[in-house]
Every structure is written in C-alpha cells, then in structure tokens.
Amino acid sequence: MTSAPSLSDRGADLSTASVSDALDSLGLPGSLHGIGALHQGRRTVGPVFTVTYEPVDETGGTVGDFLDDVPAGAVILIDNAGRTDCTVWGGIMSETAHERGIAGTVIHGTCRDVAVANTTGYPVWSVSRFMRTGKDRVRVAAVQTAVTIDGVVIHPGDILVADDDGAVVVPAARWDEVADLARHIDRVEEAIVQVVRDGATLAEARARHGYHALQTRKDPS
Ligand SMILES: O=C([O-])CC(=O)C(=O)O
Numbered sequence: 001m002t003s004a005p006s007l008s009d010r011g012a013d014l015s016t017a018s019v020s021d022a023l024d025s026l027g028l029p030g031s032l033h034g035i036g037a038l039h040q041g042r043r044t045v046g047p048v049f050t051v052t053y054e055p056v057d058e059t060g061g062t063v064g065d066f067l068d069d070v071p072a073g074a075v076i077l078i079d080n081a082g083r084t085d086c087t088v089w090g091g092i093m094s095e096t097a098h099e100r101g102i103a104g105t106v107i108h109g110t111c112r113d114v115a116v117a118n119t120t121g122y123p124v125w126s127v128s129r130f131m132r133t134g135k136d137r138v139r140v141a142a143v144q145t146a147v148t149i150d151g152v153v154i155h156p157g158d159i160l161v162a163d164d165d166g167a168v169v170v171p172a173a174r175w176d177e178v179a180d181l182a183r184h185i186d187r188v189e190e191a192i193v194q195v196v197r198d199g200a201t202l203a204e205a206r207a208r209h210g211y212h213a214l215q216t217r218k219d220p221s
C-alpha cells in the first residue's frame, strides 16, 4: 500500500507565480519581497522550520546552532530582520543540510560560501550574499516560533514554495485550497498560450480566458 502524498509532494508541480496569484485572489499575503534565488534553476517546496536571529555586541554569538534539529524535508526559514552586513548561512551548513535531506534554506538576511551551495546543489534563497560572518555578531534567539517577514506572519509548518522568482509562503490550513487554485491558474495560462499558438492575438487569447482577472480578489460569497 502506498501512503498519501505529503503536503509538500503535492506542490512539487507549482510555481511561485501561480501560488502568488492564488493568494492574491484569496486576499492572503505570502510573497516574500526582497528574497531571491542564489542560483537559478532550483526549486523547493516544504513545511517551514523557522529560526529567528538577534544581534549580539560581545563575543559568543554564532550561526547554525539549530541545524541538528531540522527534520529531512523541511525548508529552513531564517529571520535575521533583513540584515545584510553579516551572514547567517555558509558552506558547512549547506553541506550539512544537503547531507540530511533538508529541502532548502530561505534567508531574510545574507549568506556566504555561495560556491559550496552551487557545487552541492543545495538550494538557497536570500536577500544578498556577503562574506563577513555572523559569528560574534548574531545568535539564534528562537526556533519554531512565528516570524514576520515583509509583513507576512509565518508559522512553523506553513508551506513554502521557492523557485527562480523567489519565495512564497502559504498557511498550512489553506494549502489545499491555494494549491488547487494555483493549478487552475496554470491550466488557464497554458490554454492562453495554446490559443496564441493556434493563431489568435494575445489580446483575444487573454480576453477569452479572463487573464486580467485571474488573480483579482474574488468577493467572498
Ligand atoms: O559564518 C557563517 O556564515 C557560516 C559558514 O561560513 C559556514 O557554515 O561555512
């Protein structure tokens, strides 16, 4: 007997663009503005393991203390308040996370050892890249508590989808609804392209399939 697919498996086909449009149409936030892909051509989906950092003024702060506690398949979501002058992620951590089957890391902050993440294929998203370490500059303040990034409140276990366009988070309780809607949007967009291939103008194709309102918030009935 095969087991039911996990939440994250069921999103493996979804792009961040269609998930973002689905969230818009439901009036939900979730797109994490300012966080981009470290390498193009990688994608991930999975439940988030949240990590919150805070600054330290004295020695003793360090990065990555939480990593041994992250389960396989989780996406690590690090909130360092958008700080870009010191890292919260590096190559040893990419190698370790890759070894453990962790699904990826998304950082509201910066990271280093980009070449290592590149070589291992471990997927990382961040605000920027920079080489100065967070050791003695930051420390882990909390794990698995709610974080707020770009005004989006994210709880442990919410589902994060990331690809070349960035990262978007969906509340776990709304995942099925959002994923179904995103899939519907994908089908409509494919149909528009097919109509164009069949000879219609883009304007005709879009009008026929209601392109401009695909993501428009629908009045709750
Ligand atoms: O100091 C850091 O950002 C961590 C680091 O370089 C590594 O994990 O290799």
Ligand SMILES: [Mg+2]
Binding pocket: 090, 091, 092, 113
């Ligand atoms: Mg390093």
